[in-house]
Amino acid sequence: xxxxxxxxxxxxxxxxxxxxxxxxxxxxxxxxxxxxxxxxxxxxxxxxxxxxxxxxxxxxxxxxxxxxxxxxxxxxxxxxxxxxxxxxxxxxxxxxx
Amino acid sequence: xxxxxxxxxxxxxxxxxxxxxxxxxxxxxxxxxxxxxxxxxxxxxxxxxxxxxxxxxxxxxxxxxxxxxxxxxxxxxxxxxxxxxxxxxxxxxxxxx
Numbered sequence: 001x002x003x004x005x006x007x008x009x010x011x012x013x014x015x016x017x018x019x020x021x022x023x024x025x026x027x028x029x030x031x032x033x034x035x036x037x038x039x040x041x042x043x044x045x046x047x048x049x050x051x052x053x054x055x056x057x058x059x060x061x062x063x064x065x066x067x068x069x070x071x072x073x074x075x076x077x078x079x080x081x082x083x084x085x086x087x088x089x090x091x092x093x094x095x096x097x
Numbered sequence: 098x099x100x101x102x103x104x105x106x107x108x109x110x111x112x113x114x115x116x117x118x119x120x121x122x123x124x125x126x127x128x129x130x131x132x133x134x135x136x137x138x139x140x141x142x143x144x145x146x147x148x149x150x151x152x153x154x155x156x157x158x159x160x161x162x163x164x165x166x167x168x169x170x171x172x173x174x175x176x177x178x179x180x181x182x183x184x185x186x187x188x189x190x191x192x193x194x
Contacts, residue, residue: 038155042146049139058135062159 004079013085019095020088027079028060028071029088033095035066044068047094055090057083101176110182116192117185124176125157125168126185130192132163141165144191152187154180 004027005013014022020029035041041063048070052058060071072088074081101124102110111119117126132138138160145167149155157168169185171178 038146039150042143042150046139046143049135053136053139058162060159060161062157064157065155 002074002077002081002083004074004077004081005085010080013080013082017085017088017092019092023071023073026071026073028073029080029084030069030071031088031091032067032069035068037066041066041068044094048091051090051094052087055083055087057087059087059091099171099174099178099180101171101174101178102182107177110177114182114185114189116189120168120170123168123170125170126177126181127166127168128185128188129164129166132165134163138163138165141191145188148187148191149184152180152184154184156184156188 010022014020014029017029020031022028023030033041033044035044045061045063045068048059057074060073062069070091072084073079074083107119111117111126114126117128120127130138130141132141142158142160142165145156154171157170159166167188169181170176171180
């Protein structure tokens with residue numbers, strides 16, 4: 001069972017993820033990425049999809065043309081968990097940031 | 098330039114797309130599809146992405162695990178156009194419906 005991060009753990013995690021915002025209402029982290037065009041945006045999504053499947057942890061996300069909005073939270077934990085932090089780090093890795 | 102559908106044209110189009118709902122606020126059509134799991138949902142999204150790129154018309158969509166929500170509208174036309182009807186038909190084709 002994955003546990004929800006404590007407030008202190010969350011603060012630590014967010015320090016390490018400067019590109020991500022904390023969504024208090026959802027106890028989630030979010031990141032928006034704007035690409036050059038749809039092909040580039042969807043190419044990124046395909047990379048994340050394969051990674052997410054391998055990590056068995058999946059984003060909530062939406063796409064409009066060149067824009068991708070990602071929200072990470074852990075339904076089983078009732079909020080943000082270590083799994084979200086790991087997936088966020090892996091997504092940052094894809095983006096080279 | 099693509100033109101927004103008239104009310105009569107829209108009613109005709111919706112008759113031919115029984116799986117789609119009309120979103121009056123956005124002048125758009127929407128469809129939600131629930132798959133077995135994430136891999137199946139994203140596989141479908143990859144098919145739609147390639148089709149959308151070929152048609153040069155792209156959905157607004159979101160995905161949460163096995164669920165995909167699609168909204169089609171034509172920004173250039175200020176609402177629903179023939180291009181949305183064509184893309185909706187092509188998506189239905191992928192889904193075999």
